[in-house]
Amino acid sequence: MKIWEDDNQKYIKAMMEKNTTEQNEKLTKRLEEIDFSVLEHIERKETVNERGVFAPLDAVEVSEIEARGAEFKELGLKAIREGKVGAVLLAGGQGTRLGLDRPKGTLNIGVAKELYLFEQLLRNLMDVTDEAGVYVPLYIMTSNINNADTTAFFEEHDYFGYPKDYVKFFVQEMVPACDYEGRIYMESQTEVAMSPNGNGGWFSSMVNAGLLSDIKERGIEWINVFAVDNCLQRIADPMFVGATIAYGCESGAKVVRKAAPDERVGVLCTEDGKPSIAEYYEMTEEMSTARKENGDLKYGFGVILNYLFSEKKLEQIADARMPIHVVEKKIPYMDVDGTFVKPEQPNGYKFETLVLDMVHMMDDCIPYEVVREREFAPIKNLHGVDSLDSARELMKGCGIEL
Numbered sequence: 001m002k003i004w005e006d007d008n009q010k011y012i013k014a015m016m017e018k019n020t021t022e023q024n025e026k027l028t029k030r031l032e033e034i035d036f037s038v039l040e041h042i043e044r045k046e047t048v049n050e051r052g053v054f055a056p057l058d059a060v061e062v063s064e065i066e067a068r069g070a071e072f073k074e075l076g077l078k079a080i081r082e083g084k085v086g087a088v089l090l091a092g093g094q095g096t097r098l099g100l101d102r103p104k105g106t107l108n109i110g111v112a113k114e115l116y117l118f119e120q121l122l123r124n125l126m127d128v129t130d131e132a133g134v135y136v137p138l139y140i141m142t143s144n145i146n147n148a149d150t151t152a153f154f155e156e157h158d159y160f161g162y163p164k165d166y167v168k169f170f171v172q173e174m175v176p177a178c179d180y181e182g183r184i185y186m187e188s189q190t191e192v193a194m195s196p197n198g199n200g201g202w203f204s205s206m207v208n209a210g211l212l213s214d215i216k217e218r219g220i221e222w223i224n225v226f227a228v229d230n231c232l233q234r235i236a237d238p239m240f241v242g243a244t245i246a247y248g249c250e251s252g253a254k255v256v257r258k259a260a261p262d263e264r265v266g267v268l269c270t271e272d273g274k275p276s277i278a279e280y281y282e283m284t285e286e287m288s289t290a291r292k293e294n295g296d297l298k299y300g301f302g303v304i305l306n307y308l309f310s311e312k313k314l315e316q317i318a319d320a321r322m323p324i325h326v327v328e329k330k331i332p333y334m335d336v337d338g339t340f341v342k343p344e345q346p347n348g349y350k351f352e353t354l355v356l357d358m359v360h361m362m363d364d365c366i367p368y369e370v371v372r373e374r375e376f377a378p379i380k381n382l383h384g385v386d387s388l389d390s391a392r393e394l395m396k397g398c399g400i401e402l
Ligand SMILES: CC(=O)N[C@H]1[C@@H](OP(=O)(O)OP(=O)(O)OC[C@H]2O[C@@H](n3ccc(=O)[nH]c3=O)[C@H](O)[C@@H]2O)O[C@H](CO)[C@@H](O)[C@@H]1O
Pocket: 090, 091, 092, 093, 094, 104, 141, 172, 196, 197, 198, 199, 226, 227, 228, 229, 264, 265, 266, 302, 303, 304, 305, 354, 355, 356, 378, 380
């Protein structure tokens, strides 16, 4: 059955009744292009896949990293100088929680002078490229919502001094959003309400954008994926790359020691013997408070969304289906009477794949501990925990002039 023949689909039906023949031709064409299979996941809301048996996984701690620092750094710099390392910036989300109607990376984090989040990230990358003496290819994932603004921003600021040839943008895929009864929302009379498909689709979106040949031509063997919101993010960090190579692992995840048992971060552990990330809402009280003999938390290391993946492995898993997470969100839509609604509260579901699920597809993953105060200043809100305020404090603590 075509989606518009389904009596349950009241928003689509209402538009079709009001539309002119031309409008309906446009709408039907659009509906035929969209994959609505995500709707099947609604009943299993956020319990997409049965989880296996979790067990703690010890991190490679800062003390060990420091002891082997010179070795790791040399290995990492060698890989970077040989052009084997690329980086992917996940920037498909909007800055809505910050009250920004623009890409999050365009946020001015400066105080006395202008300093944009994108700019700071590029500076962090240039710390490495200056030392290595070569540039690292940077791929930036945007979405339909912010691609034009993001690319224009980079042009306007002359790529913040990074060579343009080393920066490539690609757009992530979109999926339809619906209400709690699985009725697809409409954005206008002829457009379905679509939203970015989560940060887990980054590699397949790169492949779809034709960038695999670029990766191969450049000889990239390691890809460092990171989030836009952490202004202290170290990118293509030679020590991290070197450690992953030295341990003979096919992936690595930067982790920080959890600030408290109930800190809302995913923890790196094993699941049925393979590396995995248990999200904070999946952990039982017993799991999150369990302690080792020395008093440390058993599940004590949280991920900061900075991963290193072997490119070869990514290609092997490229066609594997990733779990779909069903997430409650506020979805603006056109109601059946034609009024446009901007909800204050969540009013339906979006469907997302998550980068952290990729970790479970790896045979191994090195949990690489970093010092929170030096590498983790995520900006999720304007004030309070993980905010612009707290990030500014942390940046000052690192000697960054604002
Ligand atoms: C799913 C995931 O990895 N969650 C991590 C994320 O949570 P968090 O809740 O911050 O995850 P977000 O949904 O904000 O996404 C993180 C990053 O992915 C990008 N993005 C998101 C959705 C999308 O469709 N496209 C896209 O590019 C965002 O622009 C951002 O750079 O960071 C925390 C640390 O700060 C980690 O502890 C969480 O494990």
